[in-house]
Amino acid sequence: MSGSSLMDSLFQRSLEDLIKGLRQQLIGEQAFISKALEEICKEIKSTDLSTKATALLKLSHLSNLHFHGMSFAAFHALEVLSSPRFSHKKIAYHAISLSFHDSTPVLLLITNHLRKDLNSTNEFEVSLSLQCLSRIANVDLARDLTPEVFTLLSSNKLYVRKRAVAVVLRVFEKYPDSVRVCFKRLVENLENSDPQILSAVVGVFSELACKDPRSYLPLAPEFYKILVDSRNNWISIKVLKIFSKLAPLEPRLAKRVVEPICDLLRNTGAKSLLFECIRTVVTSLSEYESAVRLAVGKVREFLVDEDPNLKYLGLQALRIVAEKHLWVVSENKEVVIKSLSDADPNIKIESLRLVMAMVSGHNVSEISRVLVNYAMKSDPVFCNEILGSILSTCSRNFYEIVVDFDWYVLLLGEMSRIPHCQMGEEIENQLIDIGLRVKDVRPELVRVARDLLIDPALLGNSFLHSVLSASAWASGEYVEFSRNPLELMEALLQPRTSLLPPSIRAIYIQSAFKVLVFCLHTCFVRGGSIVPSASMDNFPAGVSASASHESFDEISVENSADATVVHGQTHASAPITKASIVNLLNLVELALGPLLGSNDVEVQERARNLLGFVDLTKPEVLNSSVQEKEDSEGKGVETSKIIKLMCDAFSKELGPVSLSAQGKVSLPDGLMLKENLVDLEMICGDIKPPSSYSFSFGSPYEEEKDWLSFSNLHIKEDSEQSNESTSLLAEHRKRHGLYYLPSGKSELISNDYPPAKDPTLQGDINDNTDDLVEITEESLNPKRKPNHGKPRPVVKLDEVDEKPVAMKQPEPRDDSLSSAVRDVLFGSEDIPPTSSRSNLSNNPSSKRKGKEKQHTDPRVESRENVIDRNSSSRRSKDRSHGKERRYRSPKKKNAEERKNTDQKEKEKRHRDHGRHKSRQRAEEPLKVPAQTSVIPDFLL
């Protein structure tokens, strides 16, 4: 030993010194640690194993608690591992478990160390190495050490055996072929009476059954025995987990286990076991009414318990029950509602989820009322949680549960006023969506929008800006329902709008434009340019009688009651006089003048449009007011023409655009779309069109912009006073109309040029809105279940839920594992006659098996794996057919099996272990008689 290393080991800091130093922190933690790391780096290179081990121990400590990488010490850890002293080994194994992973380069060197320790006579060494294997095993280690693990599985030292059982899970995962070797012994351990072993082996099976329950059905009798006999709660919980996976697959099994589980439910004193029983019953045995009732009784005890843990779990259990038995939730309504104001946010969220599960068309308004009240009192996080769930529940399936849209729009307005509300965007979407879809709600929508717009305080809250933008849009688009357009105009132009982001401000200005046009139209065209005072009476009734206004017409025809309501309101509304119009024009000029120099293009553009219009009309308006009586015929007519034109431009109603709209535009002659785009297709081939949106206005924002630019086009044309504008407009409308032609299937389009979006939806806008009216009417009638003639896109979501469990395929990753398990469980129980084996023995695969045993050539090995996987996946398919056949005729089965099954099965039987075990296993059929079905008759 050199002098320096002697010095090192004499004056080396121990772990305790290190910890003490860390605690004193004389020079600061980071500085101390880096100093210590420096020392460790030096010490770990020492030739003295004790010094090295201590350094490694200190390094593990720093890595574990202070996040320092220790990958540089991987080789040193291996050196310490080779020490004969147990204490060194312990340190090394700990360091290795902490730091090694699949891509650690020296992992290859550890195999022999592990093998040596696995074969050691010292059970603690064996245990250490098993422990380590369970943490670091990769494919190679799992494959190479399978024989050792197999031996240890039947070790007579319980201490070692239970660890071997636990490590099997990792080995199976990494190297599925080890199943063929070890599975029998694992199953044998199920019959062990020692609780330690049983606990380990049941734990392994509960993990395995999680991944692919179907493969483990044949072991049901063993599990059943454990369930009935076990007095250990840990074991019972694990077995219950297994049964909750198996029971849904096999009704006879469910019938069989329901009684023992109910017994456990009644008799156990342990809350953990009780809860596991409850969970098993409500998830997997929900068809058994009496069991569910029993479990629900226990759930109620949990719910009223003082312990927040039990309360939380009770609510969780309720949520699982709610999927199939909603009555349970209603029975416990009081507790659930009370939990909304619990001290614990987790409990609050659980109860909120439950409350939302109870919502239906009948109670949605009461529940929403209660929830909004809670939201107002809650902290910001939970408040938005509540609002979010109200919004998503109510809008589900095209507002399926909303009966009264007036109420819902009011609710949306109210929700956006809650101080903590951050759901602005969702509310915006829904306000616009409802405005477009539900005609009857528009007057109320305008009223709600007005209330929001008129409140200057709201402009300061940036979370509300998107709601305000929707309100502005609605008030402009549906201004004809407004009681007081002048007031609306003031609200839209108020000085505090400067707080809005430019994109929303542009919407405000555009809406102001619409309102202004409406006011002028009402004043001059409807009321006549000379008698403005008449507008008070004329305004709504006169407008709705006008033939030029399609939308008004429809409303007055379809819903005359509504028209009278609007009419009735006019008494409260302010009259639109000439003086007020002049004021309005002045206000516009005042408010928008500064915006002509705005930096934002949208804002500037729109402000210019509106001011241009004002410039155009203002002289005439002033003129007509001065020379009211003399010259009303001349220029006044000119003005009213412009106004009428503009009004027409805005009166066309907007609606949802069908996804297939694009497909209905016929290809113009001479446009060679395909030829030019062939190259592009190659480039953009992997970009898929979004298919999740049913309508192209999935983002209302975009739609609005499109629409705005579209109307801009008109405004420009109009302001030029071109006579062509009317014809252009007409043409545009014609094209516009084309977009909404009734859909059918877009068969006209050639298939090889796919439409931009999924052509599954209905087209024509009018049809569409009619549809919605129908739907609304339907939902107004609470007795009738909403039955939607046309496919609603959201319905697809429901279909997913219906997928039967039995159809579930094991995940591809586990495929080889589960097929290996199936091979062992199903295949080996019937040993084919030797003659058949010898017949097939010239099959090339028989050569493989020998190599596999020796594990000498990794390359051959890996190729084999590939083959194995292919054949095993094929086999698992065959298997399912095979099962059916077994039911039919058990005798024929053998022959068929032999035909079906490939070399794979044979290979397995040839293998020494396999044969050895299948002999052992041959006794099994006596216990499990009549192998004709997958589930032994025991269960019947």
Add this chain to the structure above:
Amino acid sequence: MGIRFILMVNKQGQTRLAQYYEWLTVEERRALEGEIVRKCLARNEQQCSFVEHRNYKIVYRRYASLFFLVGVDNDENELAILEFIHLLVETMDRHFGNVCELDIMFHLEKAHFMLEEMVMNGSIVETSKANILSPIQLMEKAT
């Protein structure tokens, strides 16, 4: 896998023991522990011991100045994990005699060893205090 990790954290949020049953890099561990500690230490005694985090659950319990946090899969039995934490504390109590944070700091490797006796590959393999402690006692005698 059942149990994914076991952490012991003091009131100040310093990790006193960390045992992972799946491989995470140092950075992942640091981030995970930070998130969890922030989430759990903010909760009070009246709130339940279960927290949903990412795609798994954390079951935690506080003993004096130490928080015991166990990350488990979603279908793991929460109450059983609470019992497991209690068993762990009782075991350490029996070994150290009224265990405290300092005991774990200075005998970290023993605490790890006990955990290794109790949990293997993420599943609980031993629940008897005597069985858990006997190897440690043997080893102490030997040295």
